[in-house]
Amino acid sequence: MIHLHYFAGLKEAAGKAEEDLSWQDGTADDVLQWAKQTYPAFDFTAVQLAVNEEYVHLDEPVKPGDHVAFIPPVSGG
Amino acid sequence: MIHLHYFAGLKEAAGKAEEDLSWQDGTADDVLQWAKQTYPAFDFTAVQLAVNEEYVHLDEPVKPGDHVAFIPPVSGG
Amino acid sequence: MGTELKPFHVTEGPIEAAPYMEYVTHPGAGAVTAFAGTVREWTNGKRTMYLKYEAYVPMAEKKLAQIGDEIMEKWPGSRVAIVHRVGELAISDIAVVIAVSSPHRKAAYEANEYAIEQIKKVVPIWKKEMWEDGEEWIGDQSYKPEKESENE
Amino acid sequence: MGTELKPFHVTEGPIEAAPYMEYVTHPGAGAVTAFAGTVREWTNGKRTMYLKYEAYVPMAEKKLAQIGDEIMEKWPGSRVAIVHRVGELAISDIAVVIAVSSPHRKAAYEANEYAIEQIKKVVPIWKKEMWEDGEEWIGDQSYKPEKESENE
Numbered sequence: 001m002i003h004l005h006y007f008a009g010l011k012e013a014a015g016k017a018e019e020d021l022s023w024q025d026g027t028a029d030d031v032l033q034w035a036k037q038t039y040p041a042f043d044f045t046a047v048q049l050a051v052n053e054e055y056v057h058l059d060e061p062v063k064p065g066d067h068v069a070f071i072p073p074v075s076g077g
Numbered sequence: 078m079i080h081l082h083y084f085a086g087l088k089e090a091a092g093k094a095e096e097d098l099s100w101q102d103g104t105a106d107d108v109l110q111w112a113k114q115t116y117p118a119f120d121f122t123a124v125q126l127a128v129n130e131e132y133v134h135l136d137e138p139v140k141p142g143d144h145v146a147f148i149p150p151v152s153g154g
Numbered sequence: 155m156g157t158e159l160k161p162f163h164v165t166e167g168p169i170e171a172a173p174y175m176e177y178v179t180h181p182g183a184g185a186v187t188a189f190a191g192t193v194r195e196w197t198n199g200k201r202t203m204y205l206k207y208e209a210y211v212p213m214a215e216k217k218l219a220q221i222g223d224e225i226m227e228k229w230p231g232s233r234v235a236i237v238h239r240v241g242e243l244a245i246s247d248i249a250v251v252i253a254v255s256s257p258h259r260k261a262a263y264e265a266n267e268y269a270i271e272q273i274k275k276v277v278p279i280w281k282k283e284m285w286e287d288g289e290e291w292i293g294d295q296s297y298k299p300e301k302e303s304e305n306e
Numbered sequence: 307m308g309t310e311l312k313p314f315h316v317t318e319g320p321i322e323a324a325p326y327m328e329y330v331t332h333p334g335a336g337a338v339t340a341f342a343g344t345v346r347e348w349t350n351g352k353r354t355m356y357l358k359y360e361a362y363v364p365m366a367e368k369k370l371a372q373i374g375d376e377i378m379e380k381w382p383g384s385r386v387a388i389v390h391r392v393g394e395l396a397i398s399d400i401a402v403v404i405a406v407s408s409p410h411r412k413a414a415y416e417a418n419e420y421a422i423e424q425i426k427k428v429v430p431i432w433k434k435e436m437w438e439d440g441e442e443w444i445g446d447q448s449y450k451p452e453k454e455s456e457n458e
Contacts, residue, residue, distance in 0.1 A: 005210060007208055007210055007278065007280055008208060008280040008282070008291045009291045011208075046293065050210075050213060050278070053210075053212055053213035053216055054213075055276075069210055069213065069278070071210070071278050072280065072291070072293065073293040074274070074275070074276065074277060074278055074279055074280060075274070075279070075280050075281040075291070075292040075293060076207065076209070076214075076238055076249075076250065076273050076274065076277050076278075076279025076280070076281065077191050077238075077249070077250050077270055077273045077274045077279075082362060084360055084362055084430065084432055085360060085432040085434070085443045086443045088360075123445065127362075127365060127430070130362075130364055130365035130368055131365075132428075146362055146365065146430070148362070148430050149432065149443070149445065150445040151426070151427070151428065151429060151430055151431055151432060152426070152431070152432050152433040152443070152444040152445060153359065153361070153366075153390055153401075153402065153425050153426065153429050153430075153431025153432070153433065154343050154390075154401070154402050154422055154425045154426045154431075170324065171323060171324065171327055171338075171340060172322065172323065172324040175323055175340070175342060179342075179344055179398055180398065181346070181347040181348075181397045181398055182346060182347065182348065183344050183346060183398070184343065184344060184345075184346035184349075185341065185342070185343055185344065186323075186340075186341070186342040186344055186400075187339065187340065187341050187342075187418075188323060188327070188338075188339065188340040188342075189337065189338070189339050189411070189414070189415075190327060190331075190337070190338040190339075190340075191336065191337060191411070192331055192335050192336060192337065192338055192407075193336075194333070194334060194335060194336035194409060195333040195334065196333075196334065197336075245333050246331055246332065246333055246335070248338075255344075257346060259341070259343070259419075259422060262341070263341075263415060263418070263419050266339075266415070267411075267415050270411060
């Protein structure tokens with residue numbers, strides 16, 4: 001199982017801030033593909049992924065227990 | 078009469094912060110020459126003059142009642 | 155402040171610059187700069203009613219601390235503290251405070267400006283503008299260079 | 307502050323940034339910067355015990371206000387407040403506070419830095435360094451370019 005975190009527009013599109021996903025093995029890109037299929041109305045073009053609170057490339061391995069966050073373009077400050 | 082204002086090193090050299098000087102007519106340069114003769118131990122090289130709280134060139138007229146300040150290089154901040 | 159100040163903090167409560175400026179002040183400092191990002195009423199001719207900020211808090215605090223580390227490396231002798239508020243903010247409320255001390259003033263200005271630029275690039279915090287007639291999550295300004303000067 | 311704040315002020319009492327940052331904040335501002343010049347213990351390998359500042363107060367306040375006018379002209383929409391302390395200052399005491407607000411952040415940084423540079427050039431205020439083994443009035447740093455970076 002992995003822990004997914006949604007923010008801003010994606011949180012609103014998904015209707016939730018977090019959810020858990022059954023998971024054995026795969027990459028950040030696999031998680032992204034799952035999200036694209038699950039939330040087809042949301043545009044993931046500019047979204048970056050973070051695994052365990054660090055930005056990652058899409059080939060980053062994702063293991064059970066990991067936290068995967070979808071990071072839309074930030075606008076703090 | 079004009080009112081003279083001294084600061085920093087010149088105040089210490091003159092032993093006073095202010096003094097009045099009899100005055101009829103003249104320029105800032107005349108005031109400077111008077112000060113150089115009166116306080117020969119002080120180096121006026123880098124000193125600027127202000128008349129009535131504004132920096133002036135040495136040819137600025139000085140009239141009775143004016144405030145003339147000797148402004149050594151500033152070091153605020 | 156009776157309690158210990160957290161130098162890289164994301165918080166729901168109102169924030170102010172003073173405790174962060176004090177936090178970074180020390181005998182080796184000759185200059186302390188503070189930046190406060192405040193909620194502006196008008197942007198591009200649209201009137202903002204209020205803002206909502208949201209953050210991925212643990213990652214945001216980690217990224218703020220990384221910015222602090224980068225600054226201490228780039229500008230030796232500097233100290234840094236950054237706090238960002240989340241939740242609903244009214245006009246003129248402070249959204250972010252950056253405090254930097256440095257032996258000399260040039261570094262204190264440069265490092266402070268570096269911090270806000272990095273925050274706008276990498277720290278997972280999002281702003282939603284609430285207007286009279288709608289609302290919108292504001293995306294990364296770096297994707298809209300023609301608007302860069304309009305977005306604080 | 308129960309009393310009205312004087313936006314261009316030379317004063318003997320302790321000073322702090324907060325009331326000046328508040329003073330310049332308004333609904334049109336998106337950014338507020340503050341600079342606090344603090345008394346540093348070590349300069350060029352010499353230990354400062356304390357500093358003495360002296361000013362030609364009426365002219366200094368007039369010059370500070372002129373700097374404010376220049377900033378409002380150069381960076382439209384900015385607001386400025388500057389206070390300089392005189393008298394004896396201990397290590398880490400604040401000698402000067404500059405607060406600038408602006409619609410956008412770049413101007414708030416630039417205008418603030420412009421203010422401290424102008425203060426060091428034209429405002430009639432003098433600093434005397436008091437060391438363990440002596441004291442000296444500090445002259446205009448612009449006459450000693452090789453030491454510029456060492457003097458805040």
